[in-house]
Amino acid sequence: MSLPPHISAKPAFSTSRLPTYALVGNPNCGKSTLFNALTGLKQKVGNYPGVTVEKKIGTTFSQHGQPITIIDLPGAYSLAARSPDEAVTRDVLLGRRGDTPQPDRILCIVDATNLERNLYLVHQILDLGRPVIVVLNMMDLVAEAGLEIRASRLEQALGVPVIPCEAVAGRGLVELRVAMSRHDLPLSRHAWDVPGPIAPAVADLQASLTLNDGKSPLSARAEALLLLTDLDSLRVAGSTPLSPRTNEILRTWQTRWEGQGTDWSAALVNSRYDAIGRIAADVVVHVGETGPTVSDKIDAVVTHPIWGWLVLGVVMTLLLVSIFTLAEGPMNWIDDRAALLAELVKSAMSAGDLRNLLTDGAVAGVGGVVKFLPQILILFFFIGLLESTGYMARAAFIMDRLMSRVGLNGKSFIPLLSSYACAIPGIMATRTIEDPKDRLVTILVAPLMSCSARLPVYLLMIAALMPGESVSLGAKVGLMLLMYALGTFGAFGFAWLFKRTLLKGTPPLMIMELPPYRLPKVRDVLLQMFERAWIFLRRAGTVILGISIILWFLSAYPKASGHVTPADQLAQSFAGRAGHLLEPVIKPLGFDWQIGIGLISSFAAREVFVSTMGVVFNAESDKENTAPLRTAMLAAKWPDGRALFTPLVCLTLMIFYVFAMQCMSTIAVVKRETNGWKWPIFQTLYMTGTAWILSFIVFQAGRALGF
Amino acid sequence: MPVTIKLSELPIGASAVVREFPKSGSAFQRLREMGLTAGTSLKLIRTAPFGDPLEIKFRGYNLTLRKSEAEHVLVEPTDQPKASPPA
Numbered sequence: 001m002s003l004p005p006h007i008s009a010k011p012a013f014s015t016s017r018l019p020t021y022a023l024v025g026n027p028n029c030g031k032s033t034l035f036n037a038l039t040g041l042k043q044k045v046g047n048y049p050g051v052t053v054e055k056k057i058g059t060t061f062s063q064h065g066q067p068i069t070i071i072d073l074p075g076a077y078s079l080a081a082r083s084p085d086e087a088v089t090r091d092v093l094l095g096r097r098g099d100t101p102q103p104d105r106i107l108c109i110v111d112a113t114n115l116e117r118n119l120y121l122v123h124q125i126l127d128l129g130r131p132v133i134v135v136l137n138m139m140d141l142v143a144e145a146g147l148e149i150r151a152s153r154l155e156q157a158l159g160v161p162v163i164p165c166e167a168v169a170g171r172g173l174v175e176l177r178v179a180m181s182r183h184d185l186p187l188s189r190h191a192w193d194v195p196g197p198i199a200p201a202v203a204d205l206q207a208s209l210t211l212n213d214g215k216s217p218l219s220a221r222a223e224a225l226l227l228l229t230d231l232d233s234l235r236v237a238g239s240t241p242l243s244p245r246t247n248e249i250l251r252t253w254q255t256r257w258e259g260q261g262t263d264w265s266a267a268l269v270n271s272r273y274d275a276i277g278r279i280a281a282d283v284v285v286h287v288g289e290t291g292p293t294v295s296d297k298i299d300a301v302v303t304h305p306i307w308g309w310l311v312l313g314v315v316m317t318l319l320l321v322s323i324f325t326l327a328e329g330p331m332n333w334i335d336d337r338a339a340l341l342a343e344l345v346k347s348a349m350s351a352g353d354l355r356n357l358l359t360d361g362a363v364a365g366v367g368g369v370v371k372f373l374p375q376i377l378i379l380f381f382f383i384g385l386l387e388s389t390g391y392m393a394r395a396a397f398i399m400d401r402l403m404s405r406v407g408l409n410g411k412s413f414i415p416l417l418s419s420y421a422c423a424i425p426g427i428m429a430t431r432t433i434e435d436p437k438d439r440l441v442t443i444l445v446a447p448l449m450s451c452s453a454r455l456p457v458y459l460l461m462i463a464a465l466m467p468g469e470s471v472s473l474g475a476k477v478g479l480m481l482l483m484y485a486l487g488t489f490g491a492f493g494f495a496w497l498f499k500r501t502l503l504k505g506t507p508p509l510m511i512m513e514l515p516p517y518r519l520p521k522v523r524d525v526l527l528q529m530f531e532r533a534w535i536f537l538r539r540a541g542t543v544i545l546g547i548s549i550i551l552w553f554l555s556a557y558p559k560a561s562g563h564v565t566p567a568d569q570l571a572q573s574f575a576g577r578a579g580h581l582l583e584p585v586i587k588p589l590g591f592d593w594q595i596g597i598g599l600i601s602s603f604a605a606r607e608v609f610v611s612t613m614g615v616v617f618n619a620e621s622d623k624e625n626t627a628p629l630r631t632a633m634l635a636a637k638w639p640d641g642r643a644l645f646t647p648l649v650c651l652t653l654m655i656f657y658v659f660a661m662q663c664m665s666t667i668a669v670v671k672r673e674t675n676g677w678k679w680p681i682f683q684t685l686y687m688t689g690t691a692w693i694l695s696f697i698v699f700q701a702g703r704a705l706g707f
Numbered sequence: 708m709p710v711t712i713k714l715s716e717l718p719i720g721a722s723a724v725v726r727e728f729p730k731s732g733s734a735f736q737r738l739r740e741m742g743l744t745a746g747t748s749l750k751l752i753r754t755a756p757f758g759d760p761l762e763i764k765f766r767g768y769n770l771t772l773r774k775s776e777a778e779h780v781l782v783e784p785t786d787q788p789k790a791s792p793p794a
Contacts, residue, residue, distance in 0.1 A: 078740040082733065116766040117742045145767075229740075231731055263730045269739045305756040397771050401757035404773075410760075509734050509776070510760045511741070514769040 018062060019104035020069045021180065024089060024125065026118050027075035028390075028515035029111040030137045034167040035072040036524055038176075045531050049099050052431065052673050053088045062181035071103055077117075079124045079222070080230040083434035090226070093128060094219050096240055105185060109135040112164070113145045113516070115284055119276045123192070126158065127225055129218045131185035134162045135176060140169065141516075145293070148285040157279045159189030168521055192275040195267040197260070198228060201253040205246060212243040229268050295516040299394070308398050315391065316417060323378050323421045324452065330374035338367030356556060357549065365548020368605050369540075369665055372422060373533065375452060379418050379425035380532045384525040386414065390517045392432070400510050406492045407499030409433075409508040412442040416491060419449035420484075423666045424540075427673055428532055437505040441498045443673060444683050447666050448491035450484045450658060453606040457657050458483055460610050463630050465650040479654075487658045490690070536669065543668035551604055554578065555597075567618045575600055589656065589695040590649040590703075592638060602662040609657075648702040652695045659691035712784065714751075715761070715777035722750045723782035734776050742766040748785070 025031040035043075039058030046055045056072040073092055074085035081087040088097070095102030106125055110118035125132060134154070142149050155162040161179045165172030179185075194202055205224035209215040215223055223236075227250060230236045242250070257264050292300075301307045342359040349355040386392040396410030403410050411433045419426035426446045433439040450458075462476050499505070554575040560568055570576055579596035586596055594616045601612040610626070613619075619632035636644040661667070661684040670680040711726045725747045729735045742765065743749070749765035759774045 077737070080736070080740060082737055114766075114768045117768060120740060120742065229736075231736065232733070265736060266728070266730065266739060266744075269736075270744050273742060273744050299753075303753060303755065303762070308756055393771075397760065397762065398755050400771075400773070401755060401759050404759075506733075507775070509737075510771055510773045511734060511737055511776070512771045513741075514762060514771060 018066050018068045018181075019131075020071065020101065021105050021107050022071045022073050022093060022103035023107045023109065024073045024093070024121065025075060025109035025135075025137075026077055026111065026114075026121060028513060029075075029109055029114075029118060030167045031072070031075060031109050032528075033521055033524055034109055034135065034137065034165070035070065036527060037167050037170055037173060039070060041527075045535070047672075048088050048097070050675065051084050051088060052675055053085050054431070055088075055100070060177070060180075063178050064181065066181075068180060070107070071100065076121060078121060078229075080226055080236065084436060085431075085434070093125070094223060095216070103130070105131045105133070105180075107133050107135060107180070109137050109167075112136045112138050112149050113141050113147065115149070116273070116276055116280050119279065120272060122158070123190075123272050123276060124222070124225070126160070126188040126190055127222045129187065129221070131187060132158075132160045133176070133179050133185065134158060134160060135167075135172075136162055136164045137167050139164045139172070140166045143287075146286060146288050148287050150283050150285065154279065154283045157190065157282065159186060161185070190275075193271060194225075195264075195271050197257070197262050198264050198267060201228065201249075201264075204249050204253070208243070208246040208249050212245045213240075225268065228264055231265055293516065295390075298517050299514070302391070302394050303398055308394075312395055312398060315386075315395075319382050319417075320420060323375055323382075326378055327375040331371050334367065334371045334373070338363055338371070341367075353556070357552060360556065361549045361552030362545065365552065365604055366541075366545055368548075368608060369544045372424075372453070372605070372665070373537075375422050376425050376536065377529055377533050379421055380428075380529040381525060383414065383418060383425060383429050384528045385520050387432070388518065388520040388525055390515045393512055393514050396510075396512065397514065404508075404510075406496040407507070408438055408441065408495055409435075409510050411512070412438065412495075415442055416446055416449055419446040419451060422451050422453075423447040423449065423663070424536060424669050425532070427666070427669050428536065430673070435505065435508055437499075437503045438508050440674065440679065441495050441503050443670055444498060444679065444686075445491040445495045447661060447663065447683070447687065448487050448494065448659065450487040451606075451663075453663065454483075454657050456607040456610050457602075458654055460613070460626055460629070461650045461654045461657075463626060464633050464645050465647045467630065467634060483654055483658050486655065490659060494686075494690075535672075536665075539672045540665050540668035543671075544665055547664045548604060551575075551601060555601070565618060566615050570597065570615055585692075588700065589692065590646070590652050590699045591656075592644055594636070594644075595653065599656075599660075599662070602657075603664050605665070606657060606662050646707070648699060648707040651702070652699040655698055656691045656695045659687055659694060661687035709783045711781040713778050714749075714763075714780040714782050715774045717751045717782060717784065719751055719753055721784055722748060723784045724748050725780060726783050727781035729779045732779075734772075735779070738772065738776070738780075741770065743770075743780075749782070 023031060023035055035056065035058060038060040042060075043056060043058040047053065048055045053074055058070050058072065059067050060070055062068055071092065073089040076086040076089040078086070079090045079093065081090045091097045092100050092103065093106070106128070108122045108125055110122060122132070122134060136149065136151055136154070139149065149164070151162050151164045163172055163176045163179055165176060202221065202224045205227060206220045209220040209223050210217050226236050254264070302311050342363045345355060345358050345363065349358070386395070392414060395413055398410070399413040400410030403412055412430070415426045415429040415433075417426075418429055423446045426449070427443050430439045430442045430446070433442060458480055462479055465479070466476060555570055555573050557574055558572075560572050575597050576593070578600055579593035582596035582599070583593040586599070591599070597616055598609045598612045602609045610629070613633065614629050617629065617632035617636060619629040633645045634643070638644055667680045667684060670683060671677055674680065709726065714723070717723055725743060725745050728739065728743070728745055747765050749763045752762040752764050752769060754761050760771045761774065761777050762769055762771050
């Protein structure tokens with residue numbers, strides 16, 4: 001066995017600096033748990049510029065206490081990337097990303113109970129010619145799976161350190177740190193046979209990549225192998241297009257093979273798996289048949305044609321109910337604190353515009369959004385729990401058929417469902433959807449699911465629509481359900497439409513691993529929850545603060561002269577004038593300028609409509625009792641004496657709220673998740689346009705029918 | 708000459724060996740890279756409630772794929788109740 005030519009030279013790094021490690025592995029192999037165990041809270045979470053892929057960098061310490069940097073790369077099955085996540089992993093490892101230095105060494109984590117498939121990625125990574133440490137995780141589950149793993153045999157076969165480990169329990173970490181602290185990590189001696197007909201092409205491409213594309217000899221061979229594994233060379237090249245010469249060589253070889261009937265990609269993959277198979281035969285001992293595992297038993301129920309739906313229904317109901325009940329206390333607490341803070345500012349400062357800016361603008365506006373944070377946190381927690389236990393994949397599995405009707409796959413289900421509580425966590429959870437177009441469609445339609453901020457508006461409108469105490473609860477609930485159904489059908493309808501027109505793509509795949517069920521590690525779930533919440537606050541925070549202040553300014557200026565009621569002040573403010581300006585546009589929907597003010601103020605959060613109406617109609621009311629507001633609204637008239645809030649207008653307004661995009665936090669999150677303003681603007685226009693058109697139809701048809 | 712059928716036609720609970728696999732198509736490339744190569748033994752564990760997607764087990768793990776992909780994978784049913792993964 002001779003060394004492949006590309007790894008003949010030892011990579012040099014100065015001894016003064018400890019090497020940077022990249023942590024890579026398949027999804028579901030315990031990578032996050034290991035990363036958290038190694039780095040604790042010493043992590044920096046961000047985004048790779050230009051793509052919406054999470055960038056995590058942490059610090060761990062060598063056995064002598066020196067800091068070692070670890071880059072946690074997104075989970076990947078192969079370096080022949082299929083998703084934005086995998087593309088980042090490939091590009092960082094190949095040193096293609098300007099924003100991340102190429103890691104010196106690679107920590108490969110594999111699931112010991114699922115060695116063959118996990119070794120495929122390791123096998124590709126060994127080609128990179130960097131020092132590699134293989135972490136054999138989940139050793140605690142090996143016996144249960146009826147296996148025995150001979151780690152030393154694996155070490156011999158690969159020629160790199162192999163560290164058995166149980167990341168969940170923290171076992172093996174000491175040994176791992178010792179290995180990571182070594183200055184002289186060996187390079188892999190593993191040699192595998194590139195299939196005969198393909199080997200000369202690898203050499204040709206490697207030479208050309210070094211000469212014409214400026215690749216380092218170290219990564220040129222790995223790049224050449226990737227070009228031949230993935231049939232789409234454009235995708236492999238990613239942001240760094242191939243030089244004409246390399247492209248020519250690649251085409252020449254491919255044409256020749258096509259003529260000969262050589263399936264080069266399959267030949268490469270097969271020969272890797274052949275090599276892996278030989279290693280696995282030596283390393284993995286099947287101790288005995290174990291019969292159905294715990295996971296198999298759970299799955300027999302969870303994916304059962306009848307019980308499966310029941311379980312899904314119970315889990316989802318539990319999720320939504322607990323969000324609404326658990327979040328209520330903290331939400332009220334935040335409300336009270338915000339009010340208290342406003343009072344504090346009031347007592348500390350003399351009356352004036354600055355004080356109003358702080359109390360009515362900043363505190364009230366930001367408080368109104370932070371109020372939803374408990375809900376968002378709980379949702380993040382549940383989503384994390386569903387992900388880490390493995391149930392998420394099962395829900396996607398049984399929902400796939402239904403989702404495929406509108407051109408999506410099962411993975412869009414949980415994000416859409418979460419959006420019933422709040423679209424923000426739903427949209428942030430779409431990162432599990434690999435296909436960029438499917439992900440975008442899911443993001444675009446998620447805010448159509450009726451979120452909890454719409455609930456106060458629906459309740460107020462239903463109360464105004466059916467004011468009598470004699471109206472049956474059934475009618476009210478029925479109307480409420482109708483609104484939820486409208487939003488849901490709207491979401492699926494638009495998903496169907498977008499998948500057929502704007503974001504036409506290949507039909508989504510459902511190639512998804514069903515990982516064994518695992519007990520969640522609460523620390524990991526909590527950590528992820530706080531990370532996501534922090535990202536939301538940091539990214540949306542400035543937008544929210546900005547818009548809150550603008551909204552305050554619009555309602556506070558210009559100042560009315562003399563002593564006027566808040567209603568009069570609002571009426572002649574910019575917001576009032578905007579309401580008047582808006583009136584011609586919304587009059588065909590039966591809305592006047594006062595409702596227009598409500599629509600504008602809803603951009604802070606939809607439920608602000610209720611308090612704005614309170615100011616507009618001079619009605620003192622709180623969330624427990626909207627009766628005074630209801631009475632005031634029902635007394636409101638057009639200048640010509642017609643009643644403003646007729647039942648038809650109330651219904652039209654509810655329909656408008658079902659479809660219109662009126663949430664600055666969502667807009668801010670969509671901007672972050674789609675990397676620009678294009679899609680949030682499109683989303684705002686299509687949703688609000690639909691809201692207008694449907695409201696128009698309902699109102700005009702209702703009027704024509706004599707309502 | 709072994710008798711091959713489409714993977715989508717394999718009865719639930721039955722085992723088979725992969726015989727033929729489409730050359731191109733990003734779905735098949737990914738399936739191959741995830742270890743579903745010619746010669747691999749697999750078992751059809753179940754289908755989702757509406758008969759699609761399928762859940763198969765091979766190389767010691769479970770994977771789902773849609774019928775539309777499974778139609779293009781030709782397998783040879785095996786009689787052994789439990790085929791061990793090829794070494």
